[in-house]
Amino acid sequence: MLDAIVVGKVIQKSRERRGLSQEVVSGLAGIGRTHLSAIERGERKPTLDTFYRLAQAMDMAPSALLKEIEDSVEKS
Amino acid sequence: MLDAIVVGKVIQKSRERRGLSQEVVSGLAGIGRTHLSAIERGERKPTLDTFYRLAQAMDMAPSALLKEIEDSVEKS
DNA sequence: TTCAAATGTCAACATATGTATTCAAATAAA
């Protein structure tokens, strides 16, 4: 089963790398700010649709963001 | 918003390309067979976790399967 | 045609995602 903590950390790192706040990214993705917070902490697991929109909000190809998760899973 | 029909068709094509039944793929992914049927028809949208496991069940990198969805979205 | 395998579809249900609001706790900047 896909580790929610890993998913959250990859999303958080991508967001911070771009210097964007949760408020901005969640707004662009069209989801609630507290929801993004929960996802980054690994307390909620996003649907594919939500993940797809979060990637786009961070100006990334969804497949590229997912690739980072795969690589991160490999290491752990 | 990510089109559920596109997601379903890409998953179905990947599965049929490998000559695998819904029964086998859903079994390997650890989800219900009727659920996979609904996903392929675009009546249910998978979580990232479910999508990830479906890709692995079809011996694919999840990011590669997602890339196919992106390409399919481009065309439509 | 007949049979078996594969898929579609429905129902009832349990669980999880996602929402909005509110407040506390960090964090950073002045």
Place this chain on the structure above:
DNA sequence: TTTATTTGAATACATATGTTGACATTTGAA
């Protein structure tokens, strides 16, 4: 220190995902 920004956290709620079982329909092979 004081202030504003950002994030964590809790609640209650609506909606969607995912499960199991049953049966109908389609498909292909014998």
